[in-house]
Amino acid sequence: MSRRKTGGVLVLGIGNTLKGDDAVGPYVAAQLRTSVREPGGGRRAPVIAIDCGTVPENYTSIVRKMQPDCLVLVDAADMSLDPGCVRIIPKERAGALALSTHGMPLSLFIDYVRGLCGEVMLVGIQPRGMSLGDGLSAPARAAADWLLNVIREGRLSRVPLLGKSSFGDDEVR
Secondary structure: OOOOOOOOEEEEEEOOOOOHHHHHHHHHHHHHHOOOOOHHHOOOOOEEEEEEEOOHHHHHHHHHHHOOOEEEEEEEEEOOOOOOOEEEOOHHHHOOOEEOOOOOOHHHHHHHHHHHOOEEEEEEEOOOOOOOOOOOOHHHHHHHHHHHHHHHOOOHHHOOEOOOOOOOOOOOO
16 A cells, blocks of 8 residues: 655754753754745745654654655754764664654654655754753754755755765855
């Protein structure tokens, strides 16, 4: 039986808004939700964004209902890079990295939702710090803003894979 996808991109912003750069996922989700229509009024597949806080597993019913072409998980991740670096983290590497403050390992979450959508991308943003009470750092905000533009423009292929160098003037390290 073939699943009929409703299309579009579903972005799940993951993290704790009270812990510095751990708020980068919720920040991306909030900015996408308040975005005005794309420049030029292009007719791309819809982008829906949800702030999952620290419990993305509570949103599997939405993934099941929407069946997006692409599910993008955005989270702070210690990838041993400079603060503000943005990378796609392969599922097999997700368990080995220090990801944000959530209960269920994202590798298990990805396994669970993989059959409910087309592509699943885990996008990590290297935090500067995740101390309680700190706001989003300048490098994390710049990286998130870059990622927002990439998502809005439908250019997710521009996000480099962890372990690969990024090239291009418009990319965050």
